[in-house]
Amino acid sequence: MTFYDREAELEALETAYESGEGEYFVVYGRRRIGKTALLKQFCMDRPHIYYLAAQESEQRQREKFVEQIAAYADERPPRVSDWEDALTYLAEKLQEERLIVAIDEFPYLVAENESLPSYFQSFIDEQLSGTDSMLVLCGSSVSTMESEILGQESPLHGRRTGQIDLQPFSFRDARAVISYEFEDAVQSYSVTGGTAMYLTQFDYDRSLAENIKQEVLSPTAMLYNEPEFLLRTELRSPARYLSILEAIATGHTTPNEIAGATGIGSGPLSKYLQTLRRLRLISRETPVTASMKQSKRSQYVVADEFLRFWFRFVEPNRSSIEEAPEMVYEGTIAPRLADHVSSTFEDICQEAIWEAIRQGELAPYADLGRWWYGEQEIDIVGLAPSDDRILFGECKWTTEPVGHGLVDSLAEKADDVRWGPADRTESFALFSRSGFVDGLADDVDEDWSLFGPEELSTLL
Template identity: 65%
Template sequence: MTFYDRADELAALQGEFEANQFGFVVVYGRRRVGKTELLKEFCSDRPHVYHLASQEAEQRQRQKFVEAIAAHCEERVPQIETWDEAFEYLGEKLATNQFVFVIDEFPYLVENNASIPSYLQSVVDQYGPNSQSLLVLCGSSISVMESEVLGHESPLYGRRTAQIDLQPFDFRTARSAISYELESSIESYAVTGGTPMYLTLFDYTQSLEDNIRQYVLSNTSVLYNEPEFLLRTELRNPGRYLSILEAIATGHTTPKEISGATGVDSGPLSQYLQTLRRLRFVTREVPVTASQKKSKRSLYHVADNFLSFWFRFIEPNRSSIEQAPKLVFEDVIRPSFTHHVARVFERICIEAVWEGIRTDRFDGRYSQVGRWWYGEEEIDIVGLNPNDNRLLLAECKWTTDPVGTALAENLLEKAHSVRWRTGDRHQEFALFSKSGFTDELHEQFGDEWHLFGLSELEAIL
C-alpha cells in the first residue's frame, strides 16, 4: 500500500527517538487506518525490531518474540521459558543498544497472557532510566488498548511518553490518493472515507460506478463484509450494534428515532451508543452553540463515510446484491447517492472553513465551527468567535443547479434564530455550491459574502 502524509505523526515518533532518553509510545486506532504502514515508514531507515503479534500458541508467540530480538542483536537465541524472562531479555537490549522496538497488534499478546502489561511495566521501570531506545506498542482493538495500556487500572498507566491516536484522513489529505477531478473526488470520498486501505483499493483509472460495483457490491471483495468484520473484532455479539448503525445511516439520528427503528429501549440504547462512540463507529453531535455535556439535543451519525455508505446501501440489500448487484446500483444507490454525498460535502466545507480561518480568509478567527439547529430550522455551518462577538453563517449545496438569491435570503432570515450574543454581534456569511452561483446572487451578495464554487473550494483546500 502506498504511504501518504502522516507528517505530524512521523515527526512525533522522530522526536521521541532522538530525545536522548527512553521513549514509550502507544499507537492505536481503528483497523485499516494505517498504523502498521506508519510504523514501517518510520522504522525503514532506523535500527529496529518489528514484532507482529498473532493469534497463535503462547509458546510459539514467545519464541518468535525472542528470536526477533536475538536476530537484531546478532546473538544466539537464548533459552527462555516464560514471558517474564522474555521481557527481561528485551529490557537488557533496550538499555545497551539504541533501537526502535515495535510490538504490533499488542492486544493479541494480552489475549494469550493477561500479565504481559505487568511484565512491560517492569521493563519500563527497571531499564527505561538507562536506555535511549524507543518502545512502541500498537493495536487495533481500541477497547483493549484503552483498558490494558492507557487505562487507569493498567500497570502501564502514566508511563507512556507519547501516544498517537491515528485518525482516518480528512478530505484534503485523502485527495492526494484520489486522482479524479474535484467533483468526482468528493463523490469517491463519500464512499471510501479517509481510511487509507479503502482509498488505495479503488482503481482511479476506472469510473466511480465501476469501482463501487467491483470493490463494494461484489461479494468476493474485502469491502463487502468489512463493517461486519470490524464489529466482530471488537464485540462478541454485534447483532444489536449492526441494527443501530443501520438505523442511524438510514436517517434515524435522534435517540428517540433510533429506539423506534430498532426496538431498543432508551436505557440500554444509551449504553450501546456509548460503546459505539468509544469504538469510533458513531459520533455524537450537538448544536455548535450548545454545551457538549449539558445539551439534550443530540444527533448521532455513523463516523466514517464508508461505514455510512455500507449501512445505508449494502446491509439492507444484501439478498438483492447476491442476486442482482447491477439492479441494486441502478435502483437503490444511484437515486439516493446525491443525498449521501451532500452530507459529506458539508463536512468537507467545514474543513475548508477551518483552513480559511487558519489562512485569514475570513474576517473572524472562529474558535468553534459546526452545525446549528433548533426545532425545524438548521444552518449547515456556524462559526463562533466569543472574543469579538462575531458569528459566521454558511450553507452548502450539492445540487446540479447554480445557487440563487433565495438561499442567501433564507440564511439571512435564519440568522435571527441563532440565539448567541444577540445584543451586539458581527455577522459574516458564506455559501458553498457544487454548481456555482447565479449572476443575480453575485450582483446582490458577491461583494460582501464569501462564495465558494468548486474551483474556490479546490484552491482553499
C-alpha cells in the same frame, strides 16, 4: 503499497527517536486507519525489531516475541518461562545497540495476561530508561489502549514520552490518493471516507461507478463484507450493533428513532450506543450552540463515510447484490448518491472553513458545527465567543447554481439562532457544488463569502 502523508506523525516519532534517551511512545487508532504502515515507514532504514501480536495463547505469543528478537540478533532463541524473562532478553539487546522495538496490536497480549502492563512498566523504568532505544506500543482496540495503556489506573500511566491518536485522512489529505477532479473526488470520498485501507482499494484510473461495482458490490471484494468483519473482530455478538448502525445510516438519528427502528429498549440501547462510540463507529452531535453534556437535542451519526455508505446501500440490498449488482447500482445507488454525498460535502465545507482560517481568508472561530432547533437547521455555524462573532453557512450539493433565494433563507434562519448579544457580528458563507448565479457575488455585501468548486478545490 505507496505510503501517503502522515508527515506530522512521522516527524513526532523521528523527533523522539533522535532525542538520545530511552523513549516510550504509544500509537493507537481504529482498524484500517494506517497504524502499521506508519510504524513500518518509521522503522524503515533504522535498526528495529517489529513484532505483530496475534490472538493466540500467552505462551505462544511470548515464544514468538522471543523468536523475533532472536531472529534480529541472528541467534537461537532462549527458553523463557514468563514475560519478565522475555523482556530481560530484550534488554540485553538494547545494551548492545540502539534499537526501535515496535509491538503492534499490543491489546492482544494484554487480553491473555492482564498483568502485562506491569511487566512493561518495570522494563521501561529499569531497563529502557538507561538506553537510547525506543519502545512503541501500538493497538487498534482504542478502549484497551486508552484504559490499560494510557488510563490513570494503568501501571504505564504517565510513563509515555509521546503518543499518536491516528485519525482518518481529511479530504484535503486524501486528495494525495484520490486522483479524480474535485467533484468526483468529493463523491469518491463519500464512499471510502478517510480510512487508508478503504481509500487505497479504489483504482482511480477507473470511474467511480466502476470502483463501486467492483470494489464494494462484488461479493468477492474485500470491502463487501468489511463492516461485518470489523464488528466481529471487536464484538462477540455483533447482530444488534449491525442493526443500530443500519438504523442510524438510514436516517434514524435520535435514541427514540433508533429504538423504534431496531426494537431495542432504551436501557440496553444506551449501552450499545456507548460501545459504538467507544469503538469510534458512531459519534454524538448536539447543536453547536448547546452544551454537549446538558443538551437533550442530541443526534447520532455514523462516524465513518464507508460504513455510512455500506449500511445505507449494501446491507439492505444483500440479496439483490448477490443476483444482480449492476441493477442495484443503477436502480438504487446512482439515483440516491447525491443525497448521500450532501452530508459528506457539509463536512468537507467545514474543513474548507478551517483551511480558510489558517490561510487568513476568514476570521478565526473557536468552534464549528451544525445547528438545529425544531424544523430549522443550518449546515454550519461558527462561534467566536471572545469577539461576539458568529458565522452562518449553507452547503448545496446540487446540479443548479445557487441563487438569491438561499441568501434570503439563510439570513432569515440566522435570526432564530440565540447566541451572543444583540449587537453580535454576523458573517455568512455559501458553498456550492455548481457555483452561483450570475450577479450574486455583486449583490451580497462584504459579510458574505462564496465558495464554488474552484475556490474549494484551491483551498483543499
